[in-house]
Amino acid sequence: MTSAPVKVNQRKRPRLKVDNWELTIGLTIVGAICLAAVLAPLIAPYNPNQVNILQALQGPSLSHWFGTDFVGRDLLSRTLYGLRVDIFVVALITYAGLCVGVVVGTVAGYFGGWFDAIVGRVSDTVISFPFIVLVLAVVAIVGPGLKGVAIGIVIVGWALYARLARSEMLTMREQPFMLATKALGYSNARAIFRHALPNLIRSSLVYSTVDVVVNMLVLAGLSYLGLGQQAPGADLGSIIAGGQSYLLNAWWISTIPGVVLVLFGLGVSMIGDGVTKGELSMVSL
C-alpha cells in the first residue's frame, strides 16, 4: 500500500481536467471564431464582395480555402465577414432581450400586484407562440432586413428571461437578506438593483447560452429565406442559400459555412454545459 498516495495524485489530476473539459473546449472554439470574426478585415484574404467570374465555382484549394461562389467571390472572406455580422447581431439581440426581460421580471416579482399579473400573462402568451412565426409576423410589419429580424427577436426573446427572473424573485423576496433591505429602509430601487438582481441574474446568463444558439439559428434561417441580411452583404444564412442551386456542382458553397455555424453553436452550448454541468437543461425551451 505504499504506492497509494501516488495513485491518488495520479487520479486527481485528470479528474480536475475532466470536470471542466467542456468549458475549455467551448471557450476555445467560441474564442477562436469570435477572434476571426473581429479580425476579419485584417485576416480575410480577399475582398468579400470582389466578383471574379474567371475564378467562379472553384473548390477548396490553397488560394481559396473555402472555395469560391458562382461569381467567384472568395468564400472564406465572405464567411468571416458574415460571421462578423451574425455574431454582432446575435450578441446584441440576445443580451438586449436579457436586460429587458430580467429588469421587467425582477420588478414584477418584487412588487407583485397588477403589474406582475400583466407581465406574467404577456410573457406566457409570447412564449406560447411559435418563435419563428412571431418573428416573421414582426418582419412582415417592419420589413425585411437585419433591423426587422432584430426587433422581432427582441420582442419575443425578453419573455423567457422575464419569466425566469420573476420566478426567482418570488422566492428571493422572502429571504432574510431581502427582508433586511426593507428593515434598513433602503429604497426599492436599491433593494432590487443592488441586492436582488446580482443574485438572480446567474440563471438568465446560463440560459442565454442556449438562447444565443437559438437566436443564431433563427437569424440564419431568416437570412436563408431572404428576410435577413440583404445583398450584397454576406451573412452565413444567405451564403448557404446562395449555394443551394449549385449543390451538386459546388457542394462547398452551402456546406462549409454551415459547418462554421455548427461549430459556433457547439462551442456556445459546451460553455453552457460546462458552467452548469448539465443541471439546467433545454427543457424550458
Added chain:
Amino acid sequence: MLIYMLRRVGTSLVQLFGLALLAFTLIHLVPGNPVRTMLGGRATPLQVRQVSDSLGLNRPLVNQFGSFIEHLVTGHFGQSFTFSQSISSLISERLLPSAALICYGTIVAIVIGVPLAIVSALRSGRAVDHGIRILTTVSFAMPTFWSGLVLALIFALKLHWLPVSGYTPGFVGIVRSLTLPALALGLSLLAVVVRTLRSSVRNVLAMEYVEAAAARGFSTWRILIKHVIRNSIMPTVTVLAVNVGFLIGGTVVLEQVFQIPGLGSLLFQSVEQRDYPLVETLSVLAGAVVVLLNLGADVMQAVVDPRVRLGGQSV
C-alpha cells in the same frame, strides 16, 4: 378531476384570447400604415382608403378586434389578398403536408432519441454518455435548412435514393418526399428528447422499486420496459408538446428548402407579400395549436398520474 380539467381549459382559453390579442395588436398598433406598405409607394390616397374600407380598417379598433375574434371562432377567416381565395380553403389545402412533416419529424426524433437517452442514462458519466451528449448538441446547433441541404446532397443528389425536393400526395409519396425534411426536423428536436428522457430515466433508476425489481432477479430488459420507461415517459411527452411550436418554426424554413406546399411556406409567402390578414390568421392558428397540444398533454398527464390532478386541486 373535473375541477382540474375545467381550470386547465380555462387557462387555455385565456391564453388563446391573449394570442389573438397579441397578433391583432402587432398588426394594428405598430406605427406605419400596413395598407400603404402593402400597396407599395405609388398608391394614391384614394386607393389606400378604398382598401382600408374593404378591410374594415377604418372602424374603431375594438370593433375590428371583435370581428377578428368572431372570424376566428366561427372559422370564417375572410379573403386573402394575394391568393384571391378564402383563407380557410387555402389552409385546408396546405394543412396535410405540414401536419405530416411535423408528425414524421417527431417520430424520427423519438425513434433515434429514445434508445440514445436510455443508453446515456444507463452509462451516465461514462464515455458513451459524453459522446451522446456531444452528438445531440451538434444536432441542436445545426440549422435545419443546412442539415436539410446536406441530407439532400448525400441521399438525393449523390445516392439518388430519395427525391431532392417537392411533395407527392398519397402515403408512399408522402413517406418518400418527406423523409429528408423529416430527418432534418427530427435531428433538431433530438437534443430536447434525449436530454429530457435521460434525466427522467436517471431519476427513475434511483427509485427503490427499481432496486427491488433488480433484487427479485428480473432481467434488465424487463426492468427497463415495465418499470423504468413507463414511469419516465411523461415528462418527454410534455416536452414534445411544448416543442411543437419549435417544430412549426422548423417547417417554415424546411418547406422552403424542399419546396413543400404546406402552411409554413404559405406563412412565408404571406410575409413576403405582406398579406396581413393571412399573416394574422396563420400566426394565431400556429399559437393555438401549441396551446391546445399543451392542454392535451396536461390532461393526459392528469389521467395517467393522479398526483397531478390532486396537486391541482390543492393549489
